[in-house]
């Protein structure tokens with residue numbers, strides 16, 4: 001780091017480059033900022049533009065890469081001490097990154113420099129030896145969406161699941177995973193209800209409450225009809241039977257019977273429905289009873305009509321039970337005598353006065369039986385009934401006559417009409433108190449149901465989050481095992497496979513790139529780039545084509561994966577075909593990784609190369625550990641695959657002889673490398689798989 005190369009470009013950028021082991025990086029950067037280049041070509045580079053245009057989501061990566069790349073590209077250097085200088089004051093990509101005083105202040109793009117990978121984020125350092133979490137299955141797309149392929153937990157706040165409970169951070173997930181609140185906390189039932197009207201303070205809740213279907217409405221109508229029949233029975237037995245009584249009672253009875261028929265034809269009784277056409281109903285309600293139960297306006301109309309009819313019938317005959325008699329009166333004065341007629345109204349059936357009182361009582365009762373009609377509306381109807389009926393009673397001759405007739409008895413000191421009125425007022429008050437209590441219970445019940453639903457949704461969300469977390473720690477089938485298995489918890493979870501393929505893909509020259517200096521914030525910027533690379537590798541796993549591949553872990557800059565880890569699926573396909581497929585898919589994946597890395601190289605002006613080691617054979621898989629459990633695979637196949645990587649060449653896929661044979665059967669071309677010394681195995685004949693010339697090689 002002692003050799004510095006300093007220069008000022010045409011655009012005014014000060015270029016100070018370190019001439020050290022990062023010479024290759026710097027040379028490309030230096031080219032970019034060289035005075036010979038026109039200003040517009042300097043920054044950002046064209047490939048960045050095209051990259052950003054191609055895929056909006058990659059902007060983050062590009063920005064993040066800039067941080068790491070700009071270490072060299074923008075020719076940062078440590079000058080005599082800890083202070084870091086940025087030289088690209090004109091073209092700083094982020095105002096915060098290049099301050100006027102030259103100090104580099106790059107805001108962290110990742111959650112933490114120590115989390116690498118999105119699908120299986122890992123904790124650790126940039127040096128080898130990091131634990132890992134594995135990706136969720138492709139079936140769990142929605143959870144993966146929530147998890148975010150760019151960064152661990154990237155989209156968690158945007159997910160529907162998260163919105164349900166308002167998760168904004170991982171800490172909140174934990175908080176929700178250990179809920180402090182129980183349903184018993186809802187101690188105040190009336191919370192959210194108005195004191196007088198008992199209406200919900202929340203308008204939407206009020207609307208929902210009113211629009212609730214009322215399956216009990218048919219019983220209310222039946223009760224009202226029964227009360228009317230009782231009223232009719234009393235009146236027909238006791239009062240004078242005039243035409244008007246039949247004219248009122250007949251249509252009322254018919255109307256109430258129609259209401260009963262309509263409300264009871266809901267498909268449950270099975271006796272009143274057969275001949276009703278389905279075309280009459282909408283909103284999936286095929287029966288009139290269902291329509292009535294569902295539509296609050298229809299129910300309200302039926303209620304009001306029923307009450308008006310019953311209330312009218314209760315008093316309609318009050319002024320019919322009279323005979324009008326003319327009494328001739330002869331008046332004599334001094335000159336002549338005048339014959340005048342004195343008209344007298346004589347009520348008939350004077351004893352029937354209490355029947356009207358009973359009818360009023362039944363009317364009030366018929367209002368009260370509509371339990372869900374709303375106690376305010378019921379109160380209004382009761383008051384109207386009271387006012388009309390009491391007014392009629394006080395003005396009716398029948399009640400006066402009844403009073404006169406009753407005068408001889410002891411308790412008839414007060415007129416009968418006010419007494420009847422008082423009884424009715426008391427009854428109405430009593431019914432109103434009951435109505436209010438019923439409505440209060442019904443509304444709090446609604447609130448409880450609402451809260452219960454919310455709690456259930458929360459539980460579902462918790463389950464979802466548990467699943468997300470578990471599936472990001474373990475492969476989907478293993479997570480499923482732990483979520484659903486009834487097997488003994490003490491038993492070690494393991495799977496034996498006769499033939500799976502294992503691949504180690506490492507970036508050997510990452511070690512050269514990694515540097516813990518102040519320029520890159522003690523390695524943070526290097527780690528950031530590694531994270532971007534691993535995240536891009538992870539994204540590949542989401543492709544359906546690679547759904548059979550399981551990420552095992554990352555070890556430093558080495559990406560370890562395996563294919564064929566699907567318990568129960570082994571027997572489904574013929575052994576050879578399966579073997580070819582599991583090995584070939586890893587080769588495909590390795591080629592895809594190389595392509596991605598090459599693209600990253602172009603965008604970040606790096607020269608990373610992938611070195612791949614591949615082997616296939618039997619392995620044992622299992623989950624070890626209780627805290628931070630880890631799914632891993634062990635066996636000779638894994639050791640050999642690792643050795644194939646460590647003894648391989650950059651940009652090549654190095655395989656054993658057996659694996660090469662399988663690949664050649666699958667149509668791949670393999671070139672023999674010759675005898676290779678493999679530690680612990682001796683000298684083996686190994687092969688390189690021929691791949692398309694990605695990135696032009698070294």
Ligand SMILES: Nc1ncnc2c1ncn2[C@@H]1O[C@H](COP(=O)(O)OP(=O)(O)OP(=O)(O)O)[C@@H](O)[C@H]1O
Pocket residue numbers: 555560632633634635638639640642643679680
């Ligand atoms: N499950 C695994 N995850 C990661 N690496 C593994 C795993 N199993 C084996 N390896 C690697 O395979 C390589 C070969 O393992 P082996 O047991 O044959 O050799 P070793 O002598 O223990 O390892 P080394 O000599 O490299 O320290 C080792 O480098 C080891 O780290």
